[in-house]
Amino acid sequence: MPNLTDFIEEYLKKLLAISSRRYVDIKRHELASKFDCVPSQINYVLASRFSLERGYLVESRRGCSGFIRIYRVEPVNLVSWSELLEEIAADSFNPLRALHFLKRSCEEKLVSRREALIIESLLRDDYYDGLGASRDEIRRLQKKLFKAALEAVLKGGY
Amino acid sequence: MPNLTDFIEEYLKKLLAISSRRYVDIKRHELASKFDCVPSQINYVLASRFSLERGYLVESRRGCSGFIRIYRVEPVNLVSWSELLEEIAADSFNPLRALHFLKRSCEEKLVSRREALIIESLLRDDYYDGLGASRDEIRRLQKKLFKAALEAVLKGGY
DNA sequence: TGGAGTTTGACCTTTACTGACCTTTGTTGT
DNA sequence: ACAACAAAGGTCAGTAAAGGTCAAACTCCA
Numbered sequence: 001m002p003n004l005t006d007f008i009e010e011y012l013k014k015l016l017a018i019s020s021r022r023y024v025d026i027k028r029h030e031l032a033s034k035f036d037c038v039p040s041q042i043n044y045v046l047a048s049r050f051s052l053e054r055g056y057l058v059e060s061r062r063g064c065s066g067f068i069r070i071y072r073v074e075p076v077n078l079v080s081w082s083e084l085l086e087e088i089a090a091d092s093f094n095p096l097r098a099l100h101f102l103k104r105s106c107e108e109k110l111v112s113r114r115e116a117l118i119i120e121s122l123l124r125d126d127y128y129d130g131l132g133a134s135r136d137e138i139r140r141l142q143k144k145l146f147k148a149a150l151e152a153v154l155k156g157g158y
Numbered sequence: 159m160p161n162l163t164d165f166i167e168e169y170l171k172k173l174l175a176i177s178s179r180r181y182v183d184i185k186r187h188e189l190a191s192k193f194d195c196v197p198s199q200i201n202y203v204l205a206s207r208f209s210l211e212r213g214y215l216v217e218s219r220r221g222c223s224g225f226i227r228i229y230r231v232e233p234v235n236l237v238s239w240s241e242l243l244e245e246i247a248a249d250s251f252n253p254l255r256a257l258h259f260l261k262r263s264c265e266e267k268l269v270s271r272r273e274a275l276i277i278e279s280l281l282r283d284d285y286y287d288g289l290g291a292s293r294d295e296i297r298r299l300q301k302k303l304f305k306a307a308l309e310a311v312l313k314g315g316y
Numbered sequence: 317t318g319g320a321g322t323t324t325g326a327c328c329t330t331t332a333c334t335g336a337c338c339t340t341t342g343t344t345g346t
Numbered sequence: 347a348c349a350a351c352a353a354a355g356g357t358c359a360g361t362a363a364a365g366g367t368c369a370a371a372c373t374c375c376a
Contacts, residue, residue, distance in 0.1 A: 003321090003322065003323090003373095004322080004323075005321085005322065005323090027364080027365095028364075028365055028366095029363090029364070029365085037323075037324085038323075038324055038325065039364095039365075039366095040323085040324075040325075040365095040366080040367080040368090041322085041323065041324080042365095043365085043366070043367080044321095044322070044323075048321080048322085060364095060365060060366085061330085061331080061364085061365080062329065062330040062331060062363095062364060062365045062366075063329090063330045063331020063332060063363075063364055063365080064161060064330090064331055064332040064333075064362075064363050064364055065160075065161040065331085065332075065363080065364070066330080066331075066363080066364040066365050067364085067365090068365075112270075112272075114270075114273060114310070114311050115272060115273055115276060117310040117311065117313070118273060118276050118277060118307045118310050118311060119276065120310070121303065121306040121307050121310045122280070122303060122307075124306070127299065127302045127303060127306065128299065130295070130298070131289065131291045131295050131299060132290045132291055132292075132295065133289045133290055133291055134290075137289050137290065141285065141286065141289060144285045145279065145280060145285060145303075148279035148280075148282070148285065149276045149279055151279070152272065152275035152276040152278065152279050153272055153275070153276065155275055161331090161332065161333090162332075162333080163331090163332065163333085185354085185355095186354080186355055186356095187353090187354075187355085195333075195334085196333075196334055196335070197354095197355075197356095198333085198334070198335075198355095198356080198357080198358095199332085199333060199334080200355095201355085201356070201357080202331095202332070202333070202334095206331085206332085218354095218355060218356085219340085219341080219354085219355080220339065220340040220341060220353095220354060220355045220356075221339090221340045221341025221342060221353070221354055221355075222340090222341055222342040222343070222352070222353050222354055223341085223342070223353085223354070224340080224341075224342095224353080224354040224355050225354085225355090226355075
């Protein structure tokens with residue numbers, strides 16, 4: 001008994017399949033009308049079915065003539081990538097381990113040397129001094145930034 | 159789905175591209191007629207697409223036979239680039255300005271698209287929520303990370 | 317029957333566009 | 347001269363049309 005979310009998911013995946021590009025653009029309101037639901041339902045579908053963990057990336061622009069763009073991400077090296085994701089998803093973020101993975105990703109040409117240098121700079125603890133934040137809060141922030149950086153790499157393609 | 163602003167932006171950039179000079183002159187009213195919009199729409203395009211951060215400079219003269227002149231600012235060399243970076247990362251760090259600077263650096267091929275995407279993710283305010291930090295502290299942190307990232311790129315060479 | 321997953325709607329932010337009103341500058345008639 | 351007018355461009359607040367967020371309500375099984 002598939003539900004609405006499943007139908008929309010299927011529809012979007014078909015769109016992606018027949019698209020000649022690595023992404024499709026949709027209008028949130030249009031899609032919601034097509035499936036006769038509230039617009040925020042679309043956000044739910046995107047969050048639950050088109051997450052990075054599932055191999056998708058979503059970006060959007062607000063305002064008049066805004067849009068939502070869904071990328072199909074194709075990891076060059078599936079093994080390294082899934083390892084990276086696991087690392088990211090781990091409860092307590094460990095910058096040293098992240099650094100280790102980064103190095104490997106660099107060796108495997110998933111990220112360039114320069115990109116690695118950028119991401120490395122996120123992991124330097126001393127930048128986070130002077131904030132009133134606790135150790136845990138800083139780790140959480142580093143994790144978010146690290147994850148965002150890797151997503152950016154994926155989004156960038158090549 | 160490009161909108162009017164996008165079309166006018168494209169048109170003006172083409173004009174600049176084929177111009178033998180570093181600037182183009184337009185008449186606000188003429189341009190507005192050409193695109194069938196109100197004159198102040200032109201001001202919106204200029205403000206949102208031809209700001210200094212994006213590498214353009216606009217000057218104008220009012221009154222009879224007035225005009226608007228749009229300069230493409232010369233590509234920055236490395237020295238002035240770092241000067242600009244200092245300026246951007248000055249006391250009151252403005253993420254939006256930084257973003258425009260980043261876009262510009264991307265256009266100048268100083269950073270790649272992927273690198274720009276990574277650095278862009280540093281500037282997203284919502285990653286810094288949940289920290290106990292104040293607005294000012296977050297801005298300081300963003301500034302440190304932004305600067306470090308760009309410097310990492312430059313040091314990394316090729 | 318309790319919790320994970322789904323659906324909804326109220327409220328928010330961002331971006332594009334418009335129009336009324338203002339300022340500046342050149343021209344013209346006396 | 348110079349006052350009046352015409353013809354530029356500038357500003358700003360308001361409106362509309364996107365997408366985002368979040369928590370409450372609902373459903374469906376194990």
